[in-house]
Amino acid sequence: MNQQDMAEANTLELKTYFQELLDEESEHGDIGATGFKVVYDQLMDSQKDKLREVSGEKFDSLCESGSIISIGIPYKDPTIDYINDKQKGDPDYQLWNEYAKEYHRIYQVLNRMSVAIASRFNGIPLKSTIGGIIGEIDHVHDYFPMVISHRVVAENSGIGWRGKNQLVIHEKFSCAIRFSSVIISIPVMHGEKMESKCGDCTACEDACGFIRFREKLPDYRESCRRYILFLKSKGIEKSICGKCIKACYRSSKFRMRFSL
Ligand code: SF4
Ligand code: SF4
Numbered sequence: 001m002n003q004q005d006m007a008e009a010n011t012l013e014l015k016t017y018f019q020e021l022l023d024e025e026s027e028h029g030d031i032g033a034t035g036f037k038v039v040y041d042q043l044m045d046s047q048k049d050k051l052r053e054v055s056g057e058k059f060d061s062l063c064e065s066g067s068i069i070s071i072g073i074p075y076k077d078p079t080i081d082y083i084n085d086k087q088k089g090d091p092d093y094q095l096w097n098e099y100a101k102e103y104h105r106i107y108q109v110l111n112r113m114s115v116a117i118a119s120r121f122n123g124i125p126l127k128s129t130i131g132g133i134i135g136e137i138d139h140v141h142d143y144f145p146m147v148i149s150h151r152v153v154a155e156n157s158g159i160g161w162r163g164k165n166q167l168v169i170h171e172k173f174s175c176a177i178r179f180s181s182v183i184i185s186i187p188v189m190h191g192e193k194m195e196s197k198c199g200d201c202t203a204c205e206d207a208c209g210f211i212r213f214r215e216k217l218p219d220y221r222e223s224c225r226r227y228i229l230f231l232k233s234k235g236i237e238k239s240i241c242g243k244c245i246k247a248c249y250r251s252s253k254f255r256m257r258f259s260l
Contacts, residue, residue, distance in 0.1 A: 015031060018071065033070070070179055072179045082096055104237075204248050
């Protein structure tokens with residue numbers, strides 16, 4: 001079997017196994033893959049160090065021929081509508097917290113699945129990111145070296161495009177989808193990075209001034225982190241906000257096309 005045939009056969013086996021895992025968990029989802037070196041080259045320097053560390057002695061061979069798989073699981077309907085619900089006037093923080101619980105539930109599902117895929121294909125699981133440490137750091141810059149960007153993996157795998165809100169926008173699930181990744185050595189087919197389709201849409205910018213004025217702020221991600229800390233003070237259990245996700249899913253120019 002040549003390299004191309006092997007990659008096709010492995011990709012089919014990978015997708016079949018992913019579907020089995022989705023069925024076991026009663027979830028929907030999407031999967032893709034890209035080159036290890038493609039991801040490495042696009043990470044921040046501090047995240048490059050992290051990827052090198054988790055790859056250990058396999059690093060050089062992975063740079064040559066390795067891949068990273070991206071798996072995505074969408075939120076269950078109607079949890080996105082629980083974000084910043086103002087039907088009673090002020091935001092309903094108790095309802096918002098139900099979205100936070102769903103965020104954590106998907107985190108656990110993704111981690112189970114990435115460990116299972118890594119075990120089956122002799123890979124290295126990269127767990128889903130968890131926002132719980134946002135409150136334990138002094139600046140968002142302290143957070144970046146702790147993680148490897150699943151968004152970089154997902155966008156290069158062709159799972160979605162990078163939106164104006166900096167999230168990966170899936171054709172069906174919008175950005176109401178969370179990711180984890182798995183490093184593998186076997187040959188698999190790689191997806192193609194998508195061009196942004198945001199165009200003249202401004203729904204996420206309309207929903208969040210930090211996104212709207214990101215060019216003028218010293219670092220809009222730090223402003224975002226501080227707002228999330230404010231939400232935690234209101235009783236939200238996890239370090240999340242989600243208004244820019246709801247805006248994309250419910251108010252963007254693609255809202256009629258998205259479904260969870
Ligand atoms: S998570 Fe909230 S604060 Fe952060 S960018 Fe999105 S809408 Fe703005
Ligand atoms: S809300 Fe519109 S501009 Fe923002 S990420 Fe979604 S599609 Fe792009």
